[in-house]
Amino acid sequence: MLERVLRMNINKGNLDENPTEWLEHLFEDEYCAECGGDTTHHTPIPFMGNWFARCDYPPDEDGNLHPLIVQYRKLKKEE
Numbered sequence: 624m625l626e627r628v629l630r631m632n633i634n635k636g637n638l639d640e641n642p643t644e645w646l647e648h649l650f651e652d653e654y655c656a657e658c659g660g661d662t663t664h665h666t667p668i669p670f671m672g673n674w675f676a677r678c679d680y681p682p683d684e685d686g687n688l689h690p691l692i693v694q695y696r697k698l699k700k701e702e
């Protein structure tokens with residue numbers, strides 16, 4: 624059975640903030656350093672008193688980006 628690795632973006636948000644808006648702001652100008660995704664590839668979770676963005680499509684154990692993210696970024700470039 625495959626072991627699931629939990630990946631999260633290191634940036635955290637205040638729990639007072641609206642998590643959806645916080646996520647949008649977080650990935651407004653850059654992709655996630657962990658998984659290469661943006662707002663649509665993360666789930667906000669409250670952890671240790673802050674919001675964290677959990678990567679929904681983490682890279683594989685060799686560090687290769689998830690195929691969905693590769694495809695998404697390719698489409699973004701072509702826009």
Ligand SMILES: [Zn+2]
Binds near residue numbers: 655665677678
């Ligand atoms: Zn991520």
